[in-house]
Amino acid sequence: GPGGPGPAEAGLGALPAGLRAAVRSLVGDLDSLFTALGLREESFAVGALSRVVAAELASYAPARNRRRTATNKASVIFVDRTLDLAGAVGHHGDNLAEKILSVLPKLPGHKTDVIVNMVELTALQTTDETCSIIAPGCLAQPNDPAAKALWESFMNLKQKEAVMEARRHLVEAASRENLPIKMSMGRVTPEQLSSYIQLFRNNLKALENHCGLLQLVLATVQTLKHPQTSKWDNFLAFERLLLQTIGDSEMPSVLNQLLPMIKSYNERTKDDYTCEDFLVLLIYIYSVFGEIKCGKELDAAEEEVKKALVKAICDEPEPSPLLQKIT
Secondary structure, three states: OEOOOOOOHHHHHOOOHHHHHHHHHHHHHHHHHHHHHOEEEEEEEEOHHHHHHHHHHHHOHHHHHHHHHOOEEEEEEEEOOHHHHHHHHOOOOOOHHHHHHHHOOEOOOOOOOEOEOOHHHOOOOOOOOOOOOOOOEOOOOOOOHHHHHHHHHHHHOOHHHHHHHHHHHHHHHHHHOOOOOOOOOOOOOHHHHHHHHHOOOOOHHHHHHOHHHHHHHHHHHHHHHOHHHHHHHHHHHHHHHHHHHOOOOOHHHHHHHHHHHOOOHHHOOOOOOOHHHHHHHHHHHHHHHOOOOOOHHHHHHHHHHHHHHHHHHHOOOOOOHHHHHHO
């Protein structure tokens, strides 16, 4: 709603002293900018802190004077950046491209590309997933039209449809190379895609002609087989449930539901959340929840979650680099 005129001290007074000073400084800078642009603004806010900023700007004396004389009208929308965190840690929809980018290891020196293990296309037999003898593949295939079209499918279609597109591209490529492929209908499995990929292994010309496409299909197979993929679906289900119940639930009840799921290393199975997973979930919960009512009930629930998390972190036999940095 509009951050209309009125005293802002009530909202501002609830903030820590350092944040109050930062808001006042921001409002002064915004007023200077709007003065230079000759703006008479109407402010709107999305989020708790944004409302404080909008209200402070509305009641700021120099800003009131400016609005009386400024000639250019403008609408200004303030948006809390905590919502950006929900975007960064959330598991959004049924999208194969996002799963590939999240699950497979990053290509060294790159932020938006991944390592695709290419051993399956060679005669080298190894169970070592970190085998570095064979150069890795990647997602960026600018010189392969079929691979580019398939990557578009990964980004724009639902996972089931995208995987079917991977099979279709692979079958077409194999047919063009006269490879003995048997087209099967129904659900696409990673094992089925692997069996199609094997047909290219002993044909160097076919490998060369369709190398980009094969890298994307291998990325699909490795993602679908990855243990993180089932956990991804669990995250997504939890986030959807949270968004459905957020209007009816208070933060303490959400934290109390989360508490039994925090398990130490010795109690966890491969399907249980790790300490890092819980940090991601907590960031998501606090980001989307908006304004949270403080009180004894919240303090007690947060204290229990803190205790459980600290115990789980301390019980880790080999803490990850992230946990080491936190401790």
